[in-house]
Amino acid sequence: MNTWTGPRELLRDPPPTPRARPARARRALTASLALALGVSGLGSATAATEVTQRNPGGLVAVGPVNTEHGYPAWYEDSAQVRTELCLDAGNPLCGFLPGDVPDPTQPISFPGNFPSEAFYMLAGSELELPGGGRAVLVLALEAAFANENPVPGDQVVFARQRVTVRGAPPDTTLTFTHPYGTVTVDTDEEGEGKIVEDVSPAIGNFQTPLKGDIGPFLRWDSGAPEGYLGNPDVEHTITGSPLGQNHFSVTGGGLDLRTDLFTVMGKISTNTGVQADRAVLGDGYVDVFATSRGDQLQVEGQDGVLATTPMEKEEGDSERAYARIAYTGTAPASVTVTNLGDDPVSRSEVPVTDVSVATAATYDGTALSVEAVSSSGAVPEVAGFGALDPVPDRPNTYRGAFPTVAPPVEVTVATSETSRTTVPVLVTGGEASPVGEAPVDPQPDPGPDPGDTTPDNPDAGEAPGAVASIAALPGSVVRGVPTELDGSASPNAVSYEWSQVSGPAVAFSSTTDARPRVTVPLFTTVGAASPSAPDADPVLQLVVTNAAGVAGEPARITLPSDDEVTVAAASRHRPGKELRISGTAVVPGAPTLLNPATTVNVYDTTSGSAVKLGTAQVDSLGNWEFRVKPGPSRRVSTVLVQSSRGGQAEGVVGTG
Structure with missing residues (x-):
């Protein structure tokens, strides 16, 4: 086959044409998501680039996270085949290209010598088009990082299908059939087109690829290397399509081409992996x-601290395992669980933490009573009130009573930052509050009293005053995505009350938690027919009270919630032929992968009034493109673009 690059390179991005924007890196291009172009009011101008045949349910399970690199040990398909990441830089069956691994002479290790992308399965195929063009198919279950570089906590896995076309018939719609479905691609005046669908990149949520169209895994129909789905350097016929479509074909625009040859990479997993879920510190024991x-x-044992101990499991298909281990001396900071049945042995490390559980919180009209259990024997504290006392003859049980005239709605009991529980307060008795009395005329201020009991003189017997304090946010708030507010550092606070002062109405997960999650509504939606009026950033307020029920001065915080939108100078309109408008929409300081994805509405403002042209989805790099053919016959020279995440921009559309 006469190709521009070798078989493995076909599975990655094809080389750009001279007019394409320079690639900062090959993976910067691969990160872009498909543009969902929902166009309204343009009749036959509706974009044709879309997935027309789906293939749900091909992947059925995901394995435990391997703590050595932070990705699942395996994914399993509906044919009960499991694959793992192929992480051997010197093994050609893993399909790494030069530069993928920082030091290919050394073993792959996380994060210092780890590739920015790896695969559970990677399959590709190519069609040669008349005149030297080509169409390239990529089907993958890919492990990558939200911000490209190997950083702990940025791991994502997504299911990808992509078709890239160059040198095809111009201004036409092509239909491509592949093992997992069918897509249509609309080509431009130069015969180029592309569809990319990544389902669904979400940091740390490795279940989302199960919703994609990838699976069952494709593999050679015969002769595959032992332990692998295929060889990425050799084209071969395949099996695995649940639709009976073990080929790549194209029709439309005068084309009718098909190939049965694919390059396939994937390592079959014989290991089951292991995930250490929790290690709880008890009185002389660690429960794992x-x-x-x-x-x-x-x-695994630790010299002089604890012995190597097998874990117990229920009979049958249960995946739960447990062990209780006595330790000597100082408790271990962490423990490691190994799966001896794996080759190489799988390991998973987890920190040892204590557990405090509030078992009761009641108020009898005079005092707040709290009872709690501490797994390690560490003394629990009730936030805003103080420490609990041991209960005689009840190991690791603690109780306390705190006089107050105004109990909180709930109490938080903690023995450490990682061990805290919150329970509601149950009122069990007390007299009815006195009815109101006639107002009393104010008297002159007698001045300070040396014996006064004020918040500035707590030794006189009155509870110290509470001061509301809200932690600063690290960046802009992403509309439509919950953001945690933190008022837990408010001195002497016993209860919390959050409210909104101004701006678009936000949704609180709770108005009485110290750390509630708040969601700012989307600025506009795909279904909007006209531009939304600009709104101000929401302003929120926190009021806290002390143990005596006295409220302090409120604290306020403004939630910066608009993204930054631009319209590219390269936007063009050829009346009756094509309208192409592009730009960016970025939330400062936010992750690149947002769920739901950002969308932009594009309005024609040439006539002085806004007429909606359509909607485009913003990709994971913050780029968007609205493209429609043949487009309006009337000239579009200026546009207004509004983002679902609050920003907007005006732009000029050129000709030609």
Whole structure:
């Protein structure tokens, strides 16, 4: 086959044409999502680039996270085939290209010598088009990072299908059939087109690829290397399509081409992996919980502290494992669970933490009573009130009573930053509050009293005053995505009351938590027929009270919630032929992968009034493009673009 690049390179991005924007890196291009062009009011101008045949349910399960690199140990398809990441830089069956691994002479290790992308499966195929053009198919289950570079906590896995066309018949719609479905691609005047769908990149949520169209895994129909789906350097016929479409074909625009040859990469997993879920510190013991399909699990010993101990599992298909281990001396900071049935042995490390559980919180009209259990024997504290006292003859149980005339709605009990629980307060008794009396005329201020009991003189017996304090936000708030507010550092606070002062109405997860989550509504939606009026950033307020029920001065915080929108100078309109408008929409300081994705509405403002042209989706790099053919016959020279995340921009559309 006469190709521009070798078989493995076909699976990545094709080389750009001279007019394409320079690539900062190959993966910067691969990160872009498909543009969902929902166009209204343009009749036959509706964009044709879309997925027309789906393939749900191809992947059915995801394995435990491997703590050595932070990705799942495996994914399983509907044919009960499991694959793992192929992480051997010197193994050609893993399909790495030069530069993928920082130091290919050394073993791959996270994060210092780790590729910015790896694959559970990567399959590709190519069609040669008349005149030297080509169409390239990529089907993948890909492990990557939200911001490209290997950074702990940025791991994402997504299911990808992509078709890239160059040198095809211009200004036409092509229909492509592949093993997992059918897509249509609309080509431009130069015969180029592209569709990319990534489902669904979400940091740390490795279940989302199960919703994609990838699966069952494709593999050679015969002769595959032992332990692998295929060889990425050799084209071969395949099997695995649940639709009976083990080929790549194109029709439309005078084309009718088909190939049965694919390059396939994927390492079959024989390991089950292991995930250490939790290690709880008790009175002389550590209780360890883990998840694995394996049956040979153990907690690794630590010299002089704890012994190597096998873990127990229920009979049958249960993946739960447990061990209780006595320790000597100082409790371990962490424990490691190993799966001896894996080759190489799988390991998962988890920190050892204590657990405090509030078992009761009641108010009898005079005092707040709280009872709690601490797994380690550490003394629990009730936020805003103080420490609890041991209960005689009840190990690790603590109780306390705190006089107050105004109890909180709920109390938080903690023994550490990682061990805290919150429970509601149950009122069990007390007299009815006195009815109101006639107002009393104010008397002259007698001045300070040396014996006065004020918040500035707490030793006189009155509870110290509460001061509301809200932690600063690290960046802009992403509309439509919950953001945590933090008022827990408010001195002497016992209860919290959040409210809104101004701006678009936000949704609180709770108005009485110290750390509620708040969601700012989207500025506009795909269904909007006209531009939305600009709104101000929401302003919120926190009021806290002390143990005596006295409220302090409120604290306020403004939520910067608009993204930054631009319209590219390269936007063009050829009346009756094509309208192409592009730009960016970026939320400062926010992750690149947002759910739901940002959308922009594009309005024609040439006549002085805004007429909606359509909607475009913003990709994971913050780029968007609205493109329609043949487009309006009337000239579009200026546009207004509004983002669902609050920003807007005006732009000039050129000709030609």
